[in-house]
Amino acid sequence: MTFRLTVNGRPRDVEGAWLGESLLYVLRERLGLPGSKNACEQGECGSCSVRLDDRLVCACLVLAAEAQGRSVATVEGLSAGDRTLTDVQQAFLDQGAVQCGFCTPGLVMSVHDLLDRNPAPDELELREAISGNLCRCTGYGRILAAARTVVERRAAATPERELP
Template sequence: MRITCTVNGETHEADDVWPGESLLYVLRERLGLPGAKNACEQGECGSCTVYLDGTAVCSCLVAAGQAQGRSVVTVEGLSRDDGSLHPVQEAFLATGAVQCGFCTPGLIVAVHDLLARNPAPADPEIREALAGNLCRCTGYEKILEAVRMAARS
């Protein structure tokens, strides 16, 4: 089947999509957007988090056909029109919250979503919002620091 959707503000088409193919696979392999990472394929780690019509979802759990006619925003789409980084992306870099970088795109989308809903979250709210995102490299303190920094900016 062919799916057509808007990804990061641009219309994209993907041909020969099979019914069980995930949105994550389409984004990475068919559209060349490697930001969302393929890790657990079970919606447990958050590395593939993207927005689908404004709602943060694990793209590994979304069938590609569900994106037909809808809007998808990936971590690549969070940067500003002039190409500069979003304040959440800048905060992750400034605090060193990137480590190996594998979980970073999903965390950035999750933090972006949190701050859109709650611009001044307390630490327990940050921890709850990021509970679905796993990082194997850090003790999470630098990630929490990045969220606090982004909330201040």
């Protein structure tokens, strides 16, 4: 079947797809966007986290054809241009939150999603936000440190409001 997706703001035509293909499969195998990782194919690991109409979901559990007309945002679309990093990606590097790297795109998506909704999460909110992302290397300590670093840097970059 043939349908059109909107991925990272651009229309992308999908041709010759099988009805049952997941959004993850289509992104990786048909549209050349392998940033979303394929591990469990059952929503357990979060490595394929993408935003679908501004909700963070597992791309493996989205029927690709059902996503037509919706806005899909992948890890490839996070940074503004080539060779630039978002503050979350930079903090992951600075804090050593990347080991094998397989879970990193999903975790970066999750941390962005959390901090967009909640700029000052407490520890429990932070842990809950990444509870759907499995990492088998880091033990999560450096990932949590990276997220806290982003919170601190964003707070420091925001001019303090004048008290009334």
